[in-house]
Amino acid sequence: MARLLAALRLLWAVTRRDLNSLSSLGLNNLFFCVAFLVQGSHDRETAFLTALPFLLVLFLPMLFAISAGTLEKVPSVRANLWPLSPKERVLLRAAGIALSPAFWLLGGVIVLWAGVAVGLCFIAFAALVQLLVFCAARVTGGESPFRLLTYVPRFPGTLGGVVQVSLRHILSSLDFYTAVMLSVVGTSYRFCAAKPQVDAFPILALLIALTLSTYAQRMFGLESPGSVARYHLLPVAGWRILLAKDVAYLGVLATVALPLGLAPAMTFGLIAIALGRYPSLRQTARQTAWRFTGGDIRFGALQIVFGGLVAMGNMRTSHWFFAVAVGTYVLSLIAGDFWWNRSSSYHR
Amino acid sequence: MMIHCRNVTKSYGGRVAVNDVTFTVSSGICGLLGANGAGKSTLLKILTGLLTADEGTVTIAGHDIAAKPAVVKQLIGVVPEEIGLFESLSIAENLHLVGPIYRLSAKKTEMRTSELLELLGLSSSRDKPVSECSYGMRKKTALAMALLHNPGVLLLDEPFEGIDPSSSRTILRVLRAAARQGTAILLTSHILPLMETLASRVLILKRGKLVWDSALEPSQIFTSETYFRFVDDAPTKELTWLGS
Numbered sequence: 001m002a003r004l005l006a007a008l009r010l011l012w013a014v015t016r017r018d019l020n021s022l023s024s025l026g027l028n029n030l031f032f033c034v035a036f037l038v039q040g041s042h043d044r045e046t047a048f049l050t051a052l053p054f055l056l057v058l059f060l061p062m063l064f065a066i067s068a069g070t071l072e073k074v075p076s077v078r079a080n081l082w083p084l085s086p087k088e089r090v091l092l093r094a095a096g097i098a099l100s101p102a103f104w105l106l107g108g109v110i111v112l113w114a115g116v117a118v119g120l121c122f123i124a125f126a127a128l129v130q131l132l133v134f135c136a137a138r139v140t141g142g143e144s145p146f147r148l149l150t151y152v153p154r155f156p157g158t159l160g161g162v163v164q165v166s167l168r169h170i171l172s173s174l175d176f177y178t179a180v181m182l183s184v185v186g187t188s189y190r191f192c193a194a195k196p197q198v199d200a201f202p203i204l205a206l207l208i209a210l211t212l213s214t215y216a217q218r219m220f221g222l223e224s225p226g227s228v229a230r231y232h233l234l235p236v237a238g239w240r241i242l243l244a245k246d247v248a249y250l251g252v253l254a255t256v257a258l259p260l261g262l263a264p265a266m267t268f269g270l271i272a273i274a275l276g277r278y279p280s281l282r283q284t285a286r287q288t289a290w291r292f293t294g295g296d297i298r299f300g301a302l303q304i305v306f307g308g309l310v311a312m313g314n315m316r317t318s319h320w321f322f323a324v325a326v327g328t329y330v331l332s333l334i335a336g337d338f339w340w341n342r343s344s345s346y347h348r
Numbered sequence: 349m350m351i352h353c354r355n356v357t358k359s360y361g362g363r364v365a366v367n368d369v370t371f372t373v374s375s376g377i378c379g380l381l382g383a384n385g386a387g388k389s390t391l392l393k394i395l396t397g398l399l400t401a402d403e404g405t406v407t408i409a410g411h412d413i414a415a416k417p418a419v420v421k422q423l424i425g426v427v428p429e430e431i432g433l434f435e436s437l438s439i440a441e442n443l444h445l446v447g448p449i450y451r452l453s454a455k456k457t458e459m460r461t462s463e464l465l466e467l468l469g470l471s472s473s474r475d476k477p478v479s480e481c482s483y484g485m486r487k488k489t490a491l492a493m494a495l496l497h498n499p500g501v502l503l504l505d506e507p508f509e510g511i512d513p514s515s516s517r518t519i520l521r522v523l524r525a526a527a528r529q530g531t532a533i534l535l536t537s538h539i540l541p542l543m544e545t546l547a548s549r550v551l552i553l554k555r556g557k558l559v560w561d562s563a564l565e566p567s568q569i570f571t572s573e574t575y576f577r578f579v580d581d582a583p584t585k586e587l588t589w590l591g592s
Binding site for chain 2: 149150154157158159160161162164165168169172222223224225226227229230232233234235236237341
């Protein structure tokens with residue numbers, strides 16, 4: 001038990017250190033979706049039951065993300081060398097969740113919205129997910145079971161390889177799979193419902209863009225420090241690397257949102273990239289594959305507010321709003337090139 | 349091609365990592381030695397454009413790295429300290445990514461990739477994801493990436509670290525052949541016997557300062573003893589509790 005407590009103290013020290021900045025809270029923009037739903041509901045219980053299937057889609061991957069968040073602050077090689085028994089490791093993983101700020105925020109929102117009983121169910125469910133993650137890691141030996149991504153081909157052009165790398169990264173984040181789930185649900189509604197509401201399609205497309213928007217803050221989050229250095233060693237302007245990465249991102253977004261509404265999704269996506277440019281290049285938040293992307297609340301709020309406004313403008317009034325999004329994006333590309341050229345940007 | 353480094357200084361906070369270093373390498377193999385933290389990797393990062401010097405200038409083949417970074421990066425091949433591979437790609441895909449950026453056609457990239465991987469004993473692993481490769485395989489892949497576009501200058505940070513003996517011999521042969529063709533090579537290593545035989549010139553850094561340059565003292569041949577003369581001796585204190 002003393003060893004377990006020592007390990008927990010270390011995890012807490014690492015978490016507390018990271019709490020010094022808001023960006024380390026590691027929140028996904030989906031959190032804002034949840035907050036929006038909470039604020040918008042009048043009858044709490046009815047709203048909760050109505051939104052339950054939707055929340056499951058959002059919460060399930062989020063719980064997986066939370067489950068690993070704290071423990072992965074310690075290098076796995078080091079953590080595996082700690083002299084802990086298998087039972088202590090299970091306890092450590094279960095206790096790890098209690099150290100996650102995201103868990104308490106999410107739990108707090110649920111308790112406020114749906115009451116203590118549902119909040120306790122959430123904690124039990126989270127503990128179950130912890131156990132599942134632990135067991136899955138034991139079965140697969142820690143290796144990723146998703147080797148299908150190796151089939152993502154190289155794209156044509158000088159920077160086709162950069163697009164290939166970026167696509168593999170996007171496809172290994174849970175944000176993408178949540179967006180796909182939303183797209184499948186929305187498309188089914190569009191083509192299978194007896195009288196689908198046409199107004200709902202662009203809103204769903206926006207939701208898909210919002211689901212992918214946190215990734216736009218962490219375009220290099222899944223790159224190793226070495227590969228970031230490699231990008232800087234290539235004889236090519238920084239903005240071209242950024243453009244190649246953006247093309248991959250927008251390609252994914254367009255594909256997923258296509259059945260529901262391309263224009264609002266792309267408008268939102270362009271703004272999300274533009275506002276995510278600074279944290280992408282200047283913040284040092286490494287991400288983990290097969291987890292939700294952890295963003296910066298401040299930039300997330302900006303993405304949602306401005307992206308939402310411009311996309312709504314595009315939907316309701318004029319296509320000039322799309323031009324505004326393109327203009328904002330181009331400005332961010334110029335700024336990105338400037339940040340790229342500042343040598344310290346490679347130090348992640 | 350020539351590497352020219354003049355009065356280069358770099359500090360991190362208040363600590364001077366590289367202190368007024370000046371040297372020129374016109375051709376051949378030049379070894380850059382020093383203890384951990386002496387400033388070797390920082391200096392290499394400045395030479396490759398990954399870091400900007402606080403003071404001083406670096407030119408490669410007459411081009412200032414600060415003024416024309418893209419031109420210089422086209423001329424150099426680098427094995428960086430972090431190795432610098434794309435983990436989600438296979439060994440061959442890593443080379444295919446960089447080939448076209450160095451203006452090689454797809455056909456030429458593939459041809460050179462096959463030759464390099466065969467030479468370095470990586471042919472059978474060419475489709476293996478880098479994330480599953482051993483340290484030595486990664487290092488060899490990084491070396492293949494550095495050689496792919498036939499650069500005029502090679503800047504290699506610990507190219508022999510983690511490499512098996514037979515591959516080391518191959519790399520030695522490749523580097524010597526490149527040097528004979530006029531490639532300027534600057535490499536760091538902690539393997540002193542290797543440096544004795546490989547490097548035609550040796551630079552020793554101590555706490556960021558260039559304390560010995562064999563080109564300035566042609567009467568002295570570099571040996572391991574030369575290194576220990578300039579670098580602090582390791583502490584000899586014994587740990588009485590170890591193994592008790």
